[in-house]
Amino acid sequence: GAGVSQSPSNKVTEKGKDVELRCDPISGHTALYWYRQSLGQGLEFLIYFQGNSAPDKSGLPSDRFSAERTGGSVSTLTIQRTQQEDSAVYLCASSPSYSQETQYFGPGTRLLVL
Amino acid sequence: GENVEQHPSTLSVQEGDSAVIKCTYSDSASNYFPWYKQELGKRPQLIIDIRSNVGEKKDQRIAVTLNKTAKHFSLHITETQPEDSAVYFCAASGNTGFQKLVFGTGTRLLVSP
Numbered sequence: 001g002a003g004v005s006q007s008p009s010n011k012v013t014e015k016g017k018d019v020e021l022r023c024d025p026i027s028g029h030t031a032l033y034w035y036r037q038s039l040g041q042g043l044e045f046l047i048y049f050q051g052n053s054a055p056d057k058s059g060l061p062s063d064r065f066s067a068e069r070t071g072g073s074v075s076t077l078t079i080q081r082t083q084q085e086d087s088a089v090y091l092c093a094s095s096p097s098y099s100q101e102t103q104y105f106g107p108g109t110r111l112l113v114l
Numbered sequence: 115g116e117n118v119e120q121h122p123s124t125l126s127v128q129e130g131d132s133a134v135i136k137c138t139y140s141d142s143a144s145n146y147f148p149w150y151k152q153e154l155g156k157r158p159q160l161i162i163d164i165r166s167n168v169g170e171k172k173d174q175r176i177a178v179t180l181n182k183t184a185k186h187f188s189l190h191i192t193e194t195q196p197e198d199s200a201v202y203f204c205a206a207s208g209n210t211g212f213q214k215l216v217f218g219t220g221t222r223l224l225v226s227p
Contacts, residue, residue, distance in 0.1 A: 033215075042219040043158070043203060056214065091157065102148065103215065105157040 004106035025094030116141040120218030137204035138186040144206040
């Protein structure tokens with residue numbers, strides 16, 4: 001079946017502009033995660049959605065970052081007033097439920113802030 | 115919160131040799147430990163995982179061992195092949211409620227022919 005998809009695959013923006021990144025999880029998966037991966041670095045947890053529960057936003061680096069998940073499916077990560085240090089690959093992952101921890105990653109969105 | 119440390123950061127081996135990557139974790143309540151492989155420019159993919167009720171798990175050339183007392187777990191790759199070259203990430207999480215995975219910083223494995 002279809003895996004996790006993300007769009008756009010690449011995004012170039014100017015410092016100060018807002019960007020929206022989209023994630024389509026695997027159908028039926030109730031858990032959705034966002035990670036950030038800077039060049040040559042590990043996976044930095046940003047935010048987690050599980051069903052209708054309040055999201056865990058503990059990994060968001062600043063109040064310029066926000067995310068929502070509409071209808072328990074598609075998620076959008078928004079970065080306001082982008083800074084050069086926001087440049088990274090943003091990865092989304094989904095898993096069937098909180099009781100099954102295997103996470104399936106999307107291809108990522110490569111963000112470059114000039 | 116949980117903290118996962120991973121070593122080495124880079125590992126170079128000759129084809130056919132074995133490779134071992136080690137991780138330590140801080141939260142004794144963690145009981146799920148997956149390993150992900152990320153090839154250059156691609157998404158991370160799960161290659162093997164282990165839960166705290168077992169000490170070792172094997173899948174062909176890949177094995178993972180877990181020492182809960184010492185709070186460390188390791189990935190073992192035998193008979194390495196050039197296609198094993200990638201970045202490997204370990205991770206740890208609990209199995210109740212929130213399934214936040216805390217990842218290690220990654221190991222870049224290079225297998226030379």
